[in-house]
Amino acid sequence: MVSGEHPTWGSVEGQLTRAALRILAVARLVVALVGGLLGVMSAPAGHELRTTVIVITVSAWSVLYARLLWRDPPPGLAWADVAVLSVVSLLQPWTVPPLSVGNGQGWVITLVSVAVVFHQWHTRPVSGIVSALVATAAFLVGAWWTAPELWIGAAAIGAWTPVQAVLSRVLNTLLVQAARAADAQEDRAQAAKREAAVAEAVRADERAHAAMLHDTAATTLLMVGLGEVGSSRQWVREQARRDLLALAGETSVAEGDALPALLEVIHASRVAVDLTAPDVLALRPEVATAVRGALREALNNVARHSGETSAVVIITAESVVISDRGKGFRPESVPERRRGVANSIVDRLAAAGGRAAITSAPGEGTTVRLEWDRD
Missing domain, CATH: 3.30.565.10 (Histidine kinase-like ATPase, C-terminal domain)
Structure with a gap:
């Protein structure tokens, strides 16, 4: 499942892709709005206004991000999200109390963790993992600026973020492979149905042709051969004409x-x-x-x-x-x-x-x- 590239929506893989992206769009928006609200409520003293402005900006971006993800993620959407997340992570001294940074309870680390996990569902493997590493690095730098003395705790929490991204990528890969296997099986079944239909059509045509031969030329020749009619009789000539028209498909x-x-x-x-x-x-x-x-x-x-x-x-x-x-x-x-x-x-x-x-x-x-x- 890659930004700007998706299988036919009617296929199993396409249905999985659409369902996953829409679930992720809603989940990402909910996390951003709830996390932002908690961020405003726990803003560091003296930085309430700055925190509010940053939260509103992030929420607005999250609404746009969710809308694009719901429809069909354009190329570069994950990297735009990483850019926003990196800025927010570097601004943690204004938005997250030092103690929350150290124990991993800040709203920023929650948003970053969820985002990098979701990125794996609409990016290529290498791009998805690199975006997770960039977002994690930005978070760790912002955590250092916010609480150097508590940075070890923040680093332990941040180090788990790329691992989450890898696990999400593995799950995505397994589901996509299963969906593609189902699509391949369906394609084989449809191909077999088409071949059977063609074969039946051929058999039906052969039966129709055999019936036509039986009804026309074969019957007429048999009657003549058995002496049931004389070859000079008008009936034979007329019947032969009708037989030829029938075999030519003109009747x-x-x-x-x-x-x-x-x-x-x-x-x-x-x-x-x-x-x-x-x-x-x-x-x-x-x-x-x-x-x-x-x-x-x-x-x-x-x-x-x-x-x-x-x-x-x-x-x-x-x-x-x-x-x-x-x-x-x-x-x-x-x-x-x-x-x-x-x-x-x-x-x-x-x-x-x-x-x-x-x-x-x-x-x-x-x-x-x-x-x-x-x-």
Whole structure:
């Protein structure tokens, strides 16, 4: 924690820095005001006025010092404080009774001790220790001028001041290191989250691409390869055109009425559809695109697996239901390598914030229900 330099306030180190500086600002101001009041009350005889003027000056400086420390200590603040403390220490013959100097009970030594301890929290290590030594030296010189015969007692008290500064510096260093370790741990955790998010996005894109391939070119080629349609039929040519557009990413449903996009899928289907639908279907583009793809896959499954040539599609403002009376299947027995139900229907709706449910049993037909939340 250095004057004019601080970490990001939102980090653990930054929060520690701000809290410490504000606590120190309040504590320093309280010590200066209370110590000054006691200094006036115990002023040496004949020096009451001088003591009062000095105390008022020190108190005014302490208010400014605390204000700067509360916000963000500028460079050189500690040295300005040392200059003030040194002057006050040299003026002890006017402000502190000789006996108080000798036994370490004067208000000046209290202010100096607290100040050098606090300096360690907003200075560099070398600067902080040197400032403590300078302030201590000024105090000892002032104590000599005040009470030469009691100077040994004052020297013993003053010698402890740099030790206090060193201990404060050690505490500061340990807390800062702990805060930085916490910040580093948080940075690693955030980096891991970002990497996981990127990896999931890549996997989602791969799943979407695999679903698109399954729904378009793979399905069309499979039907042609199995002889389910003739390669010269108009349907194949139209379906190949739609597949190419889909793979090129040119067929996302636009904002507004999604019904025309669903009707296009129904009209292109190889099964006859008994349709019930509203006049308009307002859906968000991402939901409409997902529903369209899932509807296409559901109708393809009817054509390929049900043994039926027709299906019932019911479209409402909150769902699309596709059902057939075909031979049905057991959804839980579908192999994982079969992407149609999982990727092209369930995952596609889930990625858009919707839901898909498949109900089927051997000999009982199949119902696919696509749902979404209305805006």
